[in-house]
Amino acid sequence: MRFSPLLDELIKSLQVLPGVGPKSAQRMAFALLERQRAGGRKLAHVLEQSLDRIGHCRQCRTFTEEEICPICANPKRALGGQLCIVESPADVVAIEQTGQFQGRYFVLMGHLSPLDGVGPEELGLDRLADWLAAEQFEELILATNPTVEGEATAYFIADIARSHGVRVSRIAHGVPIGGELELVDGNTLSHSLMGRKAFAD
Amino acid sequence: MRFSPLLDELIKSLQVLPGVGPKSAQRMAFALLERQRAGGRKLAHVLEQSLDRIGHCRQCRTFTEEEICPICANPKRALGGQLCIVESPADVVAIEQTGQFQGRYFVLMGHLSPLDGVGPEELGLDRLADWLAAEQFEELILATNPTVEGEATAYFIADIARSHGVRVSRIAHGVPIGGELELVDGNTLSHSLMGRKAFAD
Ligand SMILES: [Zn+2]
Ligand SMILES: [Zn+2]
Numbered sequence: 001m002r003f004s005p006l007l008d009e010l011i012k013s014l015q016v017l018p019g020v021g022p023k024s025a026q027r028m029a030f031a032l033l034e035r036q037r038a039g040g041r042k043l044a045h046v047l048e049q050s051l052d053r054i055g056h057c058r059q060c061r062t063f064t065e066e067e068i069c070p071i072c073a074n075p076k077r078a079l080g081g082q083l084c085i086v087e088s089p090a091d092v093v094a095i096e097q098t099g100q101f102q103g104r105y106f107v108l109m110g111h112l113s114p115l116d117g118v119g120p121e122e123l124g125l126d127r128l129a130d131w132l133a134a135e136q137f138e139e140l141i142l143a144t145n146p147t148v149e150g151e152a153t154a155y156f157i158a159d160i161a162r163s164h165g166v167r168v169s170r171i172a173h174g175v176p177i178g179g180e181l182e183l184v185d186g187n188t189l190s191h192s193l194m195g196r197k198a199f200a201d
Numbered sequence: 202m203r204f205s206p207l208l209d210e211l212i213k214s215l216q217v218l219p220g221v222g223p224k225s226a227q228r229m230a231f232a233l234l235e236r237q238r239a240g241g242r243k244l245a246h247v248l249e250q251s252l253d254r255i256g257h258c259r260q261c262r263t264f265t266e267e268e269i270c271p272i273c274a275n276p277k278r279a280l281g282g283q284l285c286i287v288e289s290p291a292d293v294v295a296i297e298q299t300g301q302f303q304g305r306y307f308v309l310m311g312h313l314s315p316l317d318g319v320g321p322e323e324l325g326l327d328r329l330a331d332w333l334a335a336e337q338f339e340e341l342i343l344a345t346n347p348t349v350e351g352e353a354t355a356y357f358i359a360d361i362a363r364s365h366g367v368r369v370s371r372i373a374h375g376v377p378i379g380g381e382l383e384l385v386d387g388n389t390l391s392h393s394l395m396g397r398k399a400f401a402d
Contacts (some may be wrong), residue, residue, distance in 0.1 A: 003294075004265040006251055013247040016240030017218075018232040019225065030291055031219040032248070033255055033264055034310070039217030040252050046214040048245040050207055050230070051238050063234055064205040090231055093204075109235070 007033075059131070061107040061124050062089045077104045081138030083166075085128075085157055087111055087145055095143065103141075106131070111149040112156060123153070125160060132164040142170045146191070208234075260332070262308040262325050263290045278305045282339030286329075286358055288312055288346055296344065304342075307332070312350040313357060324354070326361060333365040343371045347392070 003011070007029060014025035032040035056062065057069035064070070071077055071092075082103030086092055092105050108123040120126065132140075140161040144150035158168045174192030175184050184192070204212070208230060215226035233241035257263065258270035265271070272278055272293075283304030287293055293306050309324040321327065333341075341362040345351035359369045375393030376385050385393070 003290075004255070004267055004270060006247075006266045007255055007264055009247050010251040010255075013240070013244040016233070016237050016244055017229045019228075024220065026291065026294065027220075028218045029251070030264070030289065032217070033251070034289075036217050037252050039214070040248055043214040043217055044245045044249040044252070046207075046210050047233070047241055047248075050211040050234070051241050051245070054205070054208055054211075054234055063208055063231070065207045066205060069205060088231065088235075089204075090227065093227065 056109070057107075060105050061109055061127075062092055062105065072104060077102060081136065082141060083131075083137050083139070084141040084143050085154075086143045087150065087153075091143065101141075108144070108153065111144060111147075111153040113149055120156070125157065128157070129160055129164070132161060132166055137166045140166045140168050142168065146173045146188075257310070258308075261306050262310055262328075263293055263306065273305060278303060282337065283342060284332075284338050284340070285342040285344050286355075287344045288351065288354075292344065302342075309345070309354065312345060312348075312354040314350055321357070326358065329358070330361055330365070333362060333367055338367045340368045340370060343369065347374045347389075 010029045011022065011025045014020055014028050015022065017025075020028070050065075053065040054063055055065070057064045057072055058067050059072040060069060062069050062071070066073070080103050082101070084095065084101060084103060084105050085108065086095065086105055087108050087110060089107055089109075092107060095101050095105075106124075106128050110118050110123060112118060112120070112123065140157075142154040142157060144154045144157075154170060158170075161168045172195055173188065174195055175181060175188065181189065211230045212223065212226045215221055215229050216223065218226075221229070251266075254266040255264050256266070258265045258273055259268050260273040261270060263270050263272070267274070281304050283302070285296065285302060285304060285306050286309065287296065287306055288309050288311060290308055290310075293308060296302050296306075307325075307329055311319050311324060313319060313321070313324065341358070343355040343358060345355045345358075355371060359371075362369045373396055375389065375396055376382060382390065
C-alpha cells in the first residue's frame, strides 16, 4: 500500500484504460481529486450508463445505445447501394472523416483468427449473409486492415458476397500520400507496385 | 454528433483526464466497450467512491479517505522529528520511493501564487504554524519545487519555522545524477555551482 486503500484502488482501476500505466494513473487520480471533482463525477456516471446501455447496432454491429445506429437509420445512406466492411467502429470514424463515402457499413468487431476462437460466427457473417440476401447491394467494399488476418477475412467475405451476386472491391494499399518510397516497408511497396494503374487513369 | 449521443458523451467525459485528447478518449471508450466492460464498471464505481470519500489528512493535508493518513498515523515517522514540506501528494510518493526519508510531511496542495488567489491560508500555513507550535520538530525540510513560486513559498515557510525555533533546510538542486553538464540549463548549473561542497565532504 502506497497511499490510503481507496486511492490505491482508484490508481489501479484507472489502469484498465489503454495506454495508462501506474505513473499516468497516479497523475490522473491526483488531477481528478485536486481539480476535476465535478468532471470526475460526470465521468463515473456516464461510464456506468454507457456500459449499461451501449450495445451493437442490430444491422451493422457498430456501437450504439439505440436498436439501429444513426448511419443505418439514415435512408440517404442506402441510396448508392454500397456496403463497406470494416474491422472496428474506429474504422467507421476514420472513413466517415474522409467524407468520401456515403453508403453503409458492416462492422466485424475483429477479424478471422481461428487460434483465438474467432470464426465467421463471431464476426456476424451469418447476419451479413442474411443482409446481402434481403437487400440488393451494388457494391461491397472490403476495408479490413492490410494484415494477414485482415486479408484472409476479406477473401472469406468476398466469397460470401459473390455467392449473392454482389460486386466486390478492396480499398487500395500503397505508399501513403506524402510518404517517401525509401521509408515505406517492402511489403507496402510490393502492394503499391502490384496495384499500379495506367498513368492517364 | 459523430456516434450515438451517449458514446459521444463518454468520449467527451474521458477528456477530463489529464493528457487525454479526443483521439485517445475515443480509443479508451472503444477499448472499454469492446473488451473491458467489467474493468470499466469497476472504474466507474471506484471513481465515484473516491470522489465521495477521499479528502485531505487532517494533519498533513495529503489525500486520504481517513481522518489521518497512514504516514501521520505511524508513530515511527514522528521519531526523528523531521517534517518535509512538499507542494503535492505526488511529491510525497516521489520522496517515499527514495526510501531516504523516515519523517512526516506537510502537503501544501500548491504554492504561493497571489495572482491566482493562492495565499498562506489556501496552503494551510496557519495549520502548519499551529503544528509547529504544538510539537517540537528537529528539522523542517523545504522540498517545494525549484521554480520561482516554489522558492518564494520556501522562503515564506522558512520564516514561519524560524519563528518557532525550528531548524530549516532546503533540498539540494543541481546537475541530475547521470546527467551531462552541457545538457543542463544554465539556471540549474548556477544552483549546482553555488551549492558546491568541499570534495572530501
Ligand atoms: Zn448500424
Ligand atoms: Zn497525514
